[in-house]
Every structure is written in C-alpha cells, then in structure tokens.
Amino acid sequence: MRKWLPIMVLGLANFVMVVDGTVMNVSIMVVVADLDTTVSSMQLAIATFTLTMAALILAGAGLGARIGRRRTFVIGAIVYSVGSLMTALASGFGMLFVGWSLIEGIGAAMVIPSITALAAINYTGRDRAVAYALLGGVAGAAAAAGPLIGGWATTYLSWRWVFGAETIMIIALILPLSGKIKDLSTTTKTGRFDIPGVALSAVAMGTIVLALVSASTWGFIKPINPPFTVVGFSPTIPMVIVGLLLAWAFVEWERTAAARGWSPLVGTDLFGIGTLRAGLASQMILYFIIAGSFFVLPLYLQTVLGLDALQSGIRMLPLSVALFLMALIGSRLATRYPPRTLIRLGIIVACLGLLLLIGAITPDARGTLFAIAMTAIGVGVGLAISQIGNVNLSSVDDSRSSEAGGLQGTAQNLGQSLGVALAGTAVFIGLASSFSTAVSENPDINATLQQEVVNATATGVPIVTVQQAEQALVQQGVPPVQAEEVVDDYAASKLQALRLGLGIVFLVGLVGLPLTRGLPRQTLTSAPQPEAG
Secondary structure, X not given: OHHHHXXXXXXXXXXXXXXXXXXXXXXXXXXXXXXXXXXXXXXXXXXXXXHHHHHHHHHHHHHHHHHOHHHHHHHHHHHHHHHHHHHHOOOOHHHHHHHHHHHHHHHHHHHHHHHHHHHHXXXXXXXXXXXXXXXXXXXXXXXXXXXXXXXXXXXXXXXXXXXXXXXXXXXXXXXXXXXXXXXXXXXXXXXXXXXXXXXXXXXXXXXXXXXXXXXXXXXXXXXXXXXXXXXXXOOHHHHHHHHHHHHHHHHHHXXXXXXXXOOOOOOHHHHHOHHHHHHHHHHHHHHHHHHHHHHHHHHHHHHOOOOOXXXXXXXXXXXXXXXXXXXXXXXXXXXXOXXXXXXXXXXXXXXXHHHHHHHHOOOOOOHHHHXXXXXXXXXXXXXXXXXXXXXXXXXXXXXXXXXXXXXXXXXHHHHHHHHHXXXXXHHHHHHXXXXXXXXXXXXXXXXXXXXXXXXXXXXXXXXXXXXXXXXXXXXXXXXXXXXXXXXXXXXXXXXXXXXHHHHHHHHHHHHOHHHHOOOOOOOOOOOOOOOEO
C-alpha cells in the first residue's frame, strides 16, 4: 500500500483540478443568481480560468525543472487552495474572478505538469504503466463525474461547498502527504529563468485558446457576435494564426537560447522524438473527443430532455464508470500489447460509441442505446488514456520529465479547446442555419413572422428548452398557434445541430488516427529508476 501512496496523492490532486472546472459549468445559473451577476460574466470567468492555466503551463513545467517538481507541486497546491477558499467565500463576481479564474489557474499551471513528471520519477516498469493508467482513469472519470458531483452539491447543499471541500482536501491530505512523493535531486540551473520564453509561450497559448473557446459565440468564419471583425470576418481564425506565429517565434527563441548555452523553457530537441510527437497527438485527439462530447451532452440532456444537473450527471455515469474501469484494465493489457494497438483500438471504439450516440439523440432519448453509447465511449477513452502518459514520459529521460509534462498539459489544453470550439461552432451555426431554413420553408408560418425569425437568427440562436422558446415568442406577441409551429421547427433543428456537433467530434477522432502511427509498436520497458532525493 505504501508503494502506491505517491500516485494516490497525485491522483487526488488531479481529481480536484478536473472536477473543479466541470462543477462551475453545471452550476453556472445558480452562481449567477447567488452573486447577482450575468451569464456572460460567468462565461468570461470560465474562459479566463482555461486561458490562465493554458498560458502558464509551460512556465509551470519550467519552474519544476529549475526548483524541483515536488516543490513546484506543493507551491502550486498552496496557491490553488488559496484560490479555492476565495471562490468558496466569494461575496461577488470580482472576488470569484480573482480567486477562481486567476489564482486557481496559476496554481493548476504549476501542479498539472508536476503530477505527470512525479509519476514518472516514482515508478518504473509495470508499476509506471499502472500509475499512468490510474492518473488517466481518474482524470477521465472526474470529467464525467464532475457534473454529478456539482449537480448534487448545487441541488442539496451549495456550489460553495465544492470549493470549500477542495481547500480542505489540499490542506488536510495532499500537502501533508506530499512528503511521501520522491523527486530527483535538484541540479541548480545556471542563468536566468527564461522570461522571454515564458512571455512568448503564454501569449501564444493564450491567444490560440481564447480564439478557440470563443469560436461558438464569435463565429468561425462568418461573424456572429464578436467583439470586433477582421475585414468583415470573425476574428477567430486570424487570432489562431497570430497565436501560431507567436508559437513559431517561441520555438525559434528556445532554439536560440539553447544554442547560446542559456536555460530554455523547453528543449526543442523533444519535438524530434517521434514517439513523443505521436503521444502528444493522441493526447489531443482523446481530449478533443472528451471535451467535444461533454459540450454537446449537457445541452441535449438539459434542453431537450429537461433534466437538471444532477439527473444529467446520473445519465452520464456509465461513461464515467466504464472509463475508470477500462483504464485499470488497460494497465494490465499494457504488459501484453503495444501502446500503438491499445491507443488506436481505444480511439476507434470511442468513435463507434459516438456513432451510436448520434443515433440515440432523439426527443425522448433511446435509453438503452444511449447507455450503450456512453459505455462504449468510456471504454474507448479509458483504454487509450491509460497508455498515453506512459508513452510520453517514457520517451524522455526522467530528468526532463517536467518538460514532457508541460508539453502533455499543453496538448491536453489544445485538444479540449479545439473540441469545444469545433463542436460548439457546429452546434450553434448548424442550429441557426437549419432553424432559419425550416421556418422559411414552413407554409404554416406567416411571411412576416418568417422574416422576423430569419433576421433574428442572423446573429445566432440561443439553446434553450422548448418551453422557454415558446414562452419568449408568446411574450413577443406571437399568436400561440404560430408560436407552436416555430417551436416545433426549433426543436427539430436543435436535435439536428446536436447530432452535427457529435458528428464533427466523430470525424476528427477518426481522421486523427494517422497521427498515431509513430506510437511504440512494442510493449514499453523502462530503465532502472533514477536516484531520488
């Protein structure tokens, strides 16, 4: 049992980080009412949390390589607990924004790459495969169970209890037990910390992630509701291009720093390791599938089936359970089958689950098919995610585990952001297009109302329940019979748009398979465990 204590501590920290974000998503309306703020303000807070973590994760990894992974983990956990406590006690939006979006984001950027690096340092061989399977299973299961936890707490207690509990777990469990986690002996690096590298990586990642998470409201090409336009087009793609150019500048700077004997944030030689590139690509694909699916599923469960956050979490439970169990089984399979086989099989099974889920998206839900689809997605993601951490960290020496951990965190953030961006854009643009077309072609709706609906959909269509849509139309003075016709078209268009969003996730998962060809074709074996200090 003592052998597994380090991974239990790291897994608990990972669980806290993942659950945190999902809880805020499912509790958003309650938080809005409690803090007397707006939905748009809360969306800004959620986006800023993602941005802060994504922008600083390479800096967090670089700090771990300089001062020690365990020390960085402890400092990050303390920072995170301060942010969680501020969030739990927030008296208004400003306090929540600083505590959750900024302070927690900074803490997470330090903790997440440290978790990955410390797992590699504390375990070798089959134990390392089990450790990464546990981390992957915990992360995936937490993402799926987060809505259930958040829904239960919001319904029966308060959203504040979740953040208070996080603070208690960090102070009472994670910090006291962190001394049981071994770290490599710290070698003092010469030269200054790579501040230009930190700035370039932060601005590059921040720009890309901001554009991607805002794509569903800004529009991907045609502007929907952006803060500005670029020669008449949505700023999403131009901002992604700017971010990619800044990322190129970051890589060039890191090459220059290494050539001059300085201490770069990330050694660019890592990009030349084929197995690491394939592992990071697999990481992006998997988290694209997770984030894209989890964006669409709550919209279906809550606005079509009319379930609350707790009921939605219960319906998603088969995915969570299957994912965690399959991650544990995957650690055993790793001793018999190569990562390339297991990861590819996992992605294919998850994609088949998405196909079944598209078929289950109906007005009254096909219960058995829905449960089978959720289980298949969980099995596929769990099988693949149990292998990726071991692939990435086994590609480099343990002394460079922080750098690999930072790159893994970056790939995870990009995958999640792309999943939300593409699935969200498909849903919102698909809804606006199909709804306006359906209304225009409906002979039972008068021409004046048809034109009003078409004009209104030009700036996007909100996703609400059928009852909310009908109530809004009646309040606008639309006759009940006409309102019913419009609502029927809206309901059908919404189902079609949700299926389209899942279809995009399915296609990207399938098309991304060739990116995994560089994965190891043999079972992984590790070098002897390095000396710990």
